[in-house]
Amino acid sequence: MTTTNDIPRNMTSVNPLAGIPDKALLSTRQISQIILHCSATKTGEDFSAADIRRWHLQRGFNDIGYHFVVKLDGTIERGRDINLIGAHCLNHNRRSVGVCYIGGLDRAGHPCDTRTPAQHRSLKVLVDRLCSNHPLATVHGHREFAAKACPCFNAAEYAPPITIPPV
C-alpha cells in the first residue's frame, strides 16, 4: 500500500500524461461533460484501475465504468476506452468522460476530500487536456447529478477559465 507521504520530490517535473497516447485523450464521441468521481475508498489506501475494473465486473458491468483513474501518487491510468460510453453517472454517460481519483473517504469511512497534492496536479493536467480536446465540454462532479457526496470536492476547481471573445 502507498501512503500520501510517498509523493516523489520531483513530482512537479513529471508529466502525468507522458505514458498516455494522444488518441486516448480525444474521444470520437461528442463530449459535453467531464465528470469527476472518487473511488469511495479510505484515505491513504491505494488502488488501481485494475482493482476498480474487478469491482465493476463483480457488479455486473462489462468493464470498468470510468475512462481514467488517478492513483494516490498522481499516476493516471486508462480505464474504459474513451471512445466507448462509460458507466459512471446515470443519464450522463453517453456524452461524457468519467475520471475517478482514488480516495474520497476519511479513516472512519465518511465522505472527505482526500486528494493528495500529486492527485490534484494530475487531475488538473488531465482535465485541462480533456477540455482542450473537447472544447464544448464542461466540468462537473458526480454529486451535481446524484444524491451522493462524490467526488467530495468542488469540481469547478478544474473548469477551464472563461474566455471572453474580443469585441
Ligand SMILES: [Zn+2]
Ligand atoms: Zn461518482
